[in-house]
Amino acid sequence: MRSNPKKQLGILRSVFIYYWKPFNRRRLNRFYSQFIQSGDLCFDIGAHLGNRSDSWLQLGAKVVAVEPQPACIDFLHKKFHGEDRFTLVKKAVGRQSGTATLHISNLTPTVTTLADAGWRDMINEDTAYQVNWDETITVEVITLDGLVEKYGLPSFCKIDVENFEFEVLSGLNFPVPALSVEFFRETPDITLACIRRLKALGHYEFNWSFGETQKMYLTNWVNAEEVIVMLHGIRPDQPASGDLYARLVDPIKNIS
Secondary structure (H helix, E strand, O other): OOOHHHHHHHHHHHHHHHOOOOOOHHHHHHHHHHOOOOOOEEEEOOOOOOOHHHHHHHOOOOEEEEEEOOHHHHHHHOOOOOOOOOEEEEEOOOOOEEEEEEEEOOHHHHHOOOOHHHHHHHHHHHHOOOOOOOOEEEEEEEEEHHHHHHHHHEEEEOOOOOOOOHHHHHHOOOOOOOOHHHHHOOOHHHHHHHHHHHHOOOOOEEEEEEOOOOOOOOOEOHHHHHHHHHHHOOOOOOOOOEEEEEEEOOHHHHHO
């Protein structure tokens, strides 16, 4: 079978972004140590090349990484071969179990998505992205509830699935102690829906980080209503995406 140069270049590009930056691993470990302790269970939803999983393993956690993209799956197999605290689930995550169409961008695999054409068209209108989804495959879909039933309730869950975050949260009916969801400035309705979903699950407080800074934007965490107002106030000159973090105010009370 002939190799795909676009896939190879796309993976190499992601390796450079997520693994070759100086001091990135140390920064990740320091950042996630506020959520994760040795022995904790973590879910990496949309694992991509697993740099978050790698950090959490270094912190002593057990990791369930979920990734449907074949090129990324191959990389993860090689990267974490023999690591008994790492479990790879070769599926996507959504509102309900079944199958779905995965839209793959071989040259920019970070934006491979289950999201509909509306979001993909919007991204393509932004010249900063220049994305081409050049392949589609059918993938198996599981829910967060299904993952919890099989592996247990995680202490931390990262959801980075390119504008499919609300669909993922819609398949969760347990309050997770802490989690993150990717957000895009161009789709505030999705971010708002995620916040409301989390508010329905438990008493959460919120913060966020831009891009790959691994630095909380706010000095103090805020409630759902406050973070909604603040996110709507993101300026055009600020980064267009980031990660919204949520943590239970009283985890023991919320989970019991």
